[in-house]
Every structure is written in structure tokens, then in C-alpha cells.
Amino acid sequence: xxxxxxxxxxxxxxxxxxxxxxxxxxxxxxxxxxxxxxxxxxxxxxxxxxxxxxxxxxxxxxxxxxxxxxxxxxxxxxxxxxxxxxxxxxxxxxxxxxxxxxxxxxxxxxxxxxxxxxxxxxxxxxxxxxxxxxxxxxxxxxxxxxxxxxxxxxxxxxxxxxxxxxxxxxxxxxxxxxxxxxxxxxxxxxxxxxxxxxxxxxxxxxxxxxxxxxxxxxxxxx
Amino acid sequence: xxxxxxxxxxxxxxxxxxxxxxxxxxxxxxxxxxxxxxxxxxxxxxxxxxxxxxxxxxxx
Amino acid sequence: xxxxxxxxxxxxxxxxxxxxxxxxxxxxxxxxxxxxxxxxxxxxxxxxxxxxxxxxxxxxxxxxxxxxxxxxxxxxxxxxxxxxxxxxxxxxxxxxxxxxxxxxxxxxxxxxxxxxxxxxxxxxxxxxxxxxxxxxxxxxxxxxxxxxxxxxxxxxxxxxxxxxxxxxxxxxxxxxxxxxxxxxxxxxxxxxxxxxxxxxxxxxxxxxxxxxxxxxxxxxxxxxxxxxxxxxxxxxxxxxxxxxxxxxxxxx
Numbered sequence: 001x002x003x004x005x006x007x008x009x010x011x012x013x014x015x016x017x018x019x020x021x022x023x024x025x026x027x028x029x030x031x032x033x034x035x036x037x038x039x040x041x042x043x044x045x046x047x048x049x050x051x052x053x054x055x056x057x058x059x060x061x062x063x064x065x066x067x068x069x070x071x072x073x074x075x076x077x078x079x080x081x082x083x084x085x086x087x088x089x090x091x092x093x094x095x096x097x098x099x100x101x102x103x104x105x106x107x108x109x110x111x112x113x114x115x116x117x118x119x120x121x122x123x124x125x126x127x128x129x130x131x132x133x134x135x136x137x138x139x140x141x142x143x144x145x146x147x148x149x150x151x152x153x154x155x156x157x158x159x160x161x162x163x164x165x166x167x168x169x170x171x172x173x174x175x176x177x178x179x180x181x182x183x184x185x186x187x188x189x190x191x192x193x194x195x196x197x198x199x200x201x202x203x204x205x206x207x208x209x210x211x212x213x214x215x216x217x218x219x220x221x222x
Numbered sequence: 223x224x225x226x227x228x229x230x231x232x233x234x235x236x237x238x239x240x241x242x243x244x245x246x247x248x249x250x251x252x253x254x255x256x257x258x259x260x261x262x263x264x265x266x267x268x269x270x271x272x273x274x275x276x277x278x279x280x281x282x
Numbered sequence: 283x284x285x286x287x288x289x290x291x292x293x294x295x296x297x298x299x300x301x302x303x304x305x306x307x308x309x310x311x312x313x314x315x316x317x318x319x320x321x322x323x324x325x326x327x328x329x330x331x332x333x334x335x336x337x338x339x340x341x342x343x344x345x346x347x348x349x350x351x352x353x354x355x356x357x358x359x360x361x362x363x364x365x366x367x368x369x370x371x372x373x374x375x376x377x378x379x380x381x382x383x384x385x386x387x388x389x390x391x392x393x394x395x396x397x398x399x400x401x402x403x404x405x406x407x408x409x410x411x412x413x414x415x416x417x418x419x420x421x422x423x424x425x426x427x428x429x430x431x432x433x434x435x436x437x438x439x440x441x442x443x444x445x446x447x448x449x450x451x452x453x454x455x456x457x458x459x460x461x462x463x464x465x466x467x468x469x470x471x472x473x474x475x476x477x478x479x480x481x482x483x484x485x486x487x488x489x490x491x492x493x494x495x496x497x498x499x500x501x502x503x504x505x506x507x508x509x510x511x512x513x514x515x516x517x518x519x520x521x522x523x524x525x526x527x528x529x530x531x532x533x534x
Binding site for chain 3: 226227228229231232234235236238239242243246247250251253254257258260261264267269
């Protein structure tokens with residue numbers, strides 16, 4: 001357990017030291033959200049209706065930016081091989097790195113979303129639901145994204161390929177995240193079921209994602 | 223044959239299907255031909271598999 | 283007593299067997315599709331709502347089935363590679379993907395052509411078309427991943443992992459897309475039940491298409507086996523240097 005936490009905190013410290021990574025993701029989030037009204041027109045009524053969708057999509061794209069690096073630096077300097085032959089199962093290594101990604105990227109993005117919601121005239125009553133769904137959905141983004149990161153480690157044009165591989169995996173999270181927010185906006189009763197599905201998908205990703213990522217990493221290290 | 227007001231859509235659908243299927247088959251035949259030609263060529267040059275090595279091979 | 287897959291593990295044996303089977307299955311496919319087309323254009327009645335445009339269904343639905351069947355082939359082969367290390371598993375997976383992707387694209391195009399007379403637009407975000415579109419992206423991902431890696435053995439295994447991840451998430455995607463669809467659309471879409479007089483032509487076309495897929499998959503597998511043979515022979519040739527040089531060295 002302590003080895004797991006050590007790895008998580010080490011990764012967090014590394015990403016904080018890099019600093020740029022988190023800032024870039026947040027900055028990208030801001031830029032994409034800003035582009036939307038520029039592209040769609042400043043009609044606040046329209047924007048408030050589609051705000052949830054814009055925020056979620058922008059968040060997914062921003063998270064993708066930093067996913068490539070989840071295993072990359074450790075792979076390049078040989079640390080990954082050391083970790084693979086160590087006493088911690090590779091599945092836990094993958095889980096630790098996914099968790100670090102969620103803490104360093106997913107959570108900040110989810111917390112920034114309400115601020116950006118102001119730019120899109122998002123209904124204030126929806127703010128708690130917004131943060132809740134994003135915090136519940138971003139683990140899936142990190143843990144499923146790690147699978148893509150593991151698969152594309154050695155690939156040419158890895159970044160674009162990663163996006164292509166991983167975005168279909170995000171469809172369920174996106175759908176249930178948005179449907180929860182629609183329910184919250186309309187004060188309908190279906191927020192509960194949507195949120196439950198969202199959480200279930202994230203939980204499943206936390207358990208199964210590292211299995212797939214570790215399988216891919218093992219193949220990469222052969 | 224009267225296929226109604228939207229006949230062009232029906233024809234288009236069948237035509238595109240025929241086109242894609244034909245293209246696939248064409249590619250499959252062409253690729254197979256390419257590989258077989260390459261194999262024939264290599265065989266003519268006397269290139270054998272490693273498993274066939276060790277036997278007395280005359281120079282071509 | 284060996285199982286079928288065990289007996290087919292030897293590439294040479296596979297080539298022999300498939301070479302003998304191929305003409306028969308091709309003949310079957312041709313006959314079924316010909317009969318199917320006859321049924322579609324001369325026997326099947328127009329739909330009382332859609333008129334004759336329902337005829338597009340006879341290629342759209344089989345294409346969609348093949349889209350899924352193709353992915354099932356890829357997933358099954360990938361499982362065979364990773365779990366059983368079957369020698370021809372990767373050949374099968376690699377062969378199935380582009381064919382499955384082609385039929386997925388066909389399903390989308392014919393679905394779109396079917397939709398324009400029916401709903402007035404070339405695209406509708408209904409549950410089925412959306413799911414097929416995402417399936418198309420899964421295929422693209424498989425092919426892109428494979429082509430991005432030069433090491434073929436590495437590409438084989440990683441693509442297999444991706445295929446299995448895809449097959450695991452597909453039901454979840456389908457479910458979520460259907461949920462999303464019921465939230466946004468009043469229920470429209472295709473009539474779920476097919477009139478009996480239309481079932482026979484549909485079944486014949488579906489069987490014909492399936493046989494066609496098997497023919498193409500087999501051909502692609504045979505090509506891939508040959509391609510690998512060519513590649514290993516070329517490498518052997520390079521390793522041993524030019525034949526003339528080699529015999530000169532031997533003569534010494």
C-alpha cells in the first residue's frame with residue numbers, strides 16, 4: 001500500500017515540478033471554451049443551453065493533452081522497466097499513474113469548470129451538479145486514457161493516435177455526464193440514475209483500466 | 223421497374239455497395255497476385271527458407 | 283483428435299484447406315446474393331409507409347450486421363492471439379479489420395441514403411447510426427495503431443489488446459447511445475419488426491453477405507500468409523548476402 005502511495009506522490013511531485021503540464025491543460029480548457037462563443041455567437045440563451053456540452057467536451061480534450069505523458073517519461077529513462085520487474089504488480093503501477101493523472105489534471109479541470117461556466121452563462125443552480133458529475137466522471141477519463149497512453153507509447157504520431165483511440169471510450173462518460181446536467185437544469189428526477197451510471201463507469205474503469213494498461217505495458221516492454 | 227419517387231437513392235445505395243465490394247475484391251485479387259509473383263521471383267533466384275538450408279545449393 | 287483451429291495452426295495446411303474451400307464458399311455467396319437480389323427486385327413488396335425505398339434496407343441491414351461480425355472476428359482472433367498464441371490469430375485479425383471497416387462505412391452510407399427519403403436529411407443522430415459511427419472509429423483506431431508500429435509482432439499484440447478493450451466497451455457505448463437517444467428523440471427510427479414478406483429476402487441477402495465476408499476474409503488471410511512468407515524470404519536473402527557472393531565464399 002505504501003509503495004503504491006509513494007508512486008502516486010512521486011508522480012504528483014514530478015508533474016508539479018513540471019508545472020507546465022497542469023497549466024497547459026487548464027489553459028487549453030479556457031481557450032476552447034472561449035472559442036465556442038466566438039464560433040457560435042454570443043447569444044447567452046443559446047450558450048446556456050449548450051454550456052454543459054461545451055464544458056464536458058472541452059474537458060475531455062484538455063485531459064487528452066496530458067495523457068500521453070503518463071507513461072512516457074518513465075518509459076524513456078528506463079524507470080518503467082524497473083517498476084515492471086519490481087515487487088508492485090504492473091497493474092498497480094498503472095493504477096498509481098492513472099490516479100496521479102486524475103489528481104493532477106482531472107480534479108483541477110473539474111474545479112475550473114464552474115468558473116468557465118460563467119463565460120457560457122451556465123445556470124447557477126446547475127453548478128453543484130456540474131462539479132459533482134465532473135469529479136465523478138474524470139476518473140474514467142484518466143483510467144481509460146491510461147490504456148491509450150500505454151498502447152501508443154512507441155507509436156509514431158502518438159498524440160493524435162491517442163485521441164483517436166481514447167475518445168470512443170469516453171462516449172459513455174460524456175453521455176451520462178451531460179444527461180445528469182440536463183436533468184439538473186430541468187430539475188427532473190433523472191439526475192440520480194445518470195449520476196449512478198457515471199459513477200459506475202468510473203468505478204469500472206478504475207478496476208479494469210489498469211488491467212488493460214498493464215497488459216499493454218508488458219507487451220511494450222518485451 | 224418503377225421504384226417510386228426516390229428511385230435514385232435506391233440505385234445509389236446499390237451502386238455504392240457494388241462499387242465497394244468490387245473494390246475490395248479487386249484489391250484482394252491484386253494483392254494476392256503481387257505476393258505470388260514475388261514468391262515466384264524469389265524461388266527463381268534460389269532463395270530458400272532457413273529450414274531448407276544446409277542442402278547442396280548450386281549457384282543460379 | 284485435434285480441434286479445427288489446432289489443425290489450421292500450420293500455415294501451409296491452412297493454405298491447402300482454404301484453397302480448396304474458397305471456390306465453394308465463393309459460389310455459395312454468389313448464388314445467395316444473386317437469389318437475394320432477384321427476391322428484392324422482383325418479389326419483395328413495397329413498404330406501405332416507405333414505398334420502394336425500403337429496398338435499401340436489404341443492403342443496409344446486412345452491412346450493419348457485417349460491421350459487427352467483422353469486429354467479432356477481430357475480437358475473437360485477438361483473444362486467440364493473446365490467450366492461446368495461435369499462429370494464425372494475428373493473420374485473421376489483421377485480415378478482418380479493413381473488410382469490417384469497409385462494411386461499416388457501407389452501413390453508414392446506405393443508412394444515410396435510406397434516411398434522406400425517410401426523414402429528409404442525410405444524417406440523423408439516432409441510436410443505430412450513431413453506434414455504427416462509433417464502431418467505425420474503433421475500426422479506424424485498430425488500423426491506425428497497427429500501421430503506426432513498425433515491429434509487426436508488437437503491433438499484433440497491442441492491436442489485440444485494443445480490440446479486446448473495444449469489444450468490452452462496445453456494449454456500454456451501445457447502451458449509453460440508446461439512453462441518449464431516448465432522451466432527445468421522440469421515438470422514431472426504423473420499425474423494429476420486419477414484415478414476413480420482407481424477412482426472406484433480408485435473410486437471403488444477410489446470408490449472402492456473410493458468405494461474401496468469409497470469402498474475402500479467407501482471401502485476405504491467404505494474402506497475408508504469402509506476404510509474410512515473402513518478407514521472411516527477403517530477409518533471409520539479405521542476411522545471407524548476394525547469392526553469388528555466398529557461393530564464392532562456400533567454394534573457398
